[in-house]
Amino acid sequence: MPFKNDERELTSAIQAIQRDPTLRLYAVAKTYSVDHRKLARRLHGMQPRRDIIANSRKLSNLEESVLVQHILNLAAKGFPPRMSIVEDMANRLLATRDALRVGLRWALNFRAKCEDPEVIRSWFELVQNTIAKYGINNADIYNFDETGFMMGVISTAIVVTSLDGRAKAKTVSQTPNNPIKAMSQSTFIKTRIPRHQNSSPTSIYAAVNQFTKGASQIMHQLALLKAENQNLRQANEVLSKRRRAKKTRLRQGGSLSQQDAQDLQDERDVVQQVEQEIRASGGRKPREETRARRCGKCGGTKHNARTCQIEIDTSEEEGSE
Structure with a gap:
């Protein structure tokens, strides 16, 4: 049977x-x-x-939500991360629990899903109208359901951002995400435990689960921020070493490339410009105004001795005499 x-x-x-x-x-x-x-x-x-979560799935629901929110925050600040950065953030979260790293194409396969038929139908209608309106070639819409229209764009320039450029919260989260909510949740648990005798402990379990989820979420966010801070420190250290190396070679009589010399000159010009602006804001005139060029014959401005009209007038008077 x-x-x-x-x-x-x-x-x-x-x-x-x-x-x-x-x-x-x-x-x-x-x-x-x-x-x-x-x-x-x-x-x-x-x-x-x-x-049950799939065996091949790397991140949990909470870790994925933290990662998505971090990506949206970076995009809102004008720094949308690349695919390699998203993959590195996922590996940072996995490293906190000693899990294996993600696969090579994990960042490409990781995306938010929307299964609303009305949204999907409207989206396909908009795509057809856009293709017909602008005459887009078929070669430019390959895999555009994942990447959008890619006219003249290479893969290394792709970044990850939100669907409409801003994050929208559909529901208000009950998970404590700040010190005030954490203290309120802790107070509720402490007052609920002494009262629990013959009543159901369901409310206590729910409060503890929310508190645990909030603590885990903060730890995941802290891991991402720690990794981001470490990357910024490394980049700043490399830049500082390059600047110190240039100044050391100049003091020791070494040689610089043309690009290094141009960078040093640009930095020096910026410093001088800032100093001039500071002096001008303090009531002193800029050097450009006090040292304006004058003509060597008549002493006037806006011309030089070669273009001065006094010599022409003198030659005309001698000819008339």
């Missing part, structure tokens, strides 16, 4: 056994046409496959 692989039948069989524990497992499995071994596993607490 073939068995039904239907969650509704399994749920009904489990409810029947829970209502009447005297029922035999084999009889209930035969009545609802389900496998008695699967029914026994469900009674012992095994969850259905659709409710």
Whole structure:
């Protein structure tokens, strides 16, 4: 007899056994046409496959939500991360629990999903209208469901950002994410524990779970911020070493390349400009105004001795005499 692989039948069989524990497992499995071994596993607490995280999945739901929020925050500040940066952030989160690194194409496969039929239908209609309006070639829309229209854009310039350029919170999170909410949650748990005698501990469990989730979320965010701070420190240290090396070579009589010399000159010009602006703001005139060039013959401005008109006028007077 073939068995039904239907969650509704399994749920009904489990409810029947829970209502009447005297029922035999084999009889209930035969009545609802389900496998008695699967029914026994469900009674012992095994969850259905659709409710279990896939074995190949690297990040948990909380870690993915923290990663998405961090990406949206960077995009809102004008620094959308590249694919390699997203992959590095995921590896940082996995390193906190000594897990394996993500795969080579994990960042490309990681995306937010939307299964609303109305949104999908409207999106395809907009795509067709855009292609017809601007006459876009088929070569420019390959894989555009993942990347968008890619006219003249190479893969190294791709960054990760939000769908509409800004983050939208659909629901208000009940997880404590600041010190005030954390103290309120802690106070609720402390006052709820002494009152618990004959009542259900469900509210206490829910409060503890929210508190644990909030603490884990803060730890994940701290891991990402720590990695970002470390990268900035390394980049700043490399830049400082380059600047010190240039100045050392100049003092020791060494040689510089043309580009290094141009960079030093640009830095010097910037410093001089800042100093001049500071002096000008203090009531002193800039050097450009006090040292304006004048003509060597008449002393006037806006021309020089070669273009001065006095010599021309003198030659005309001598000719008339």
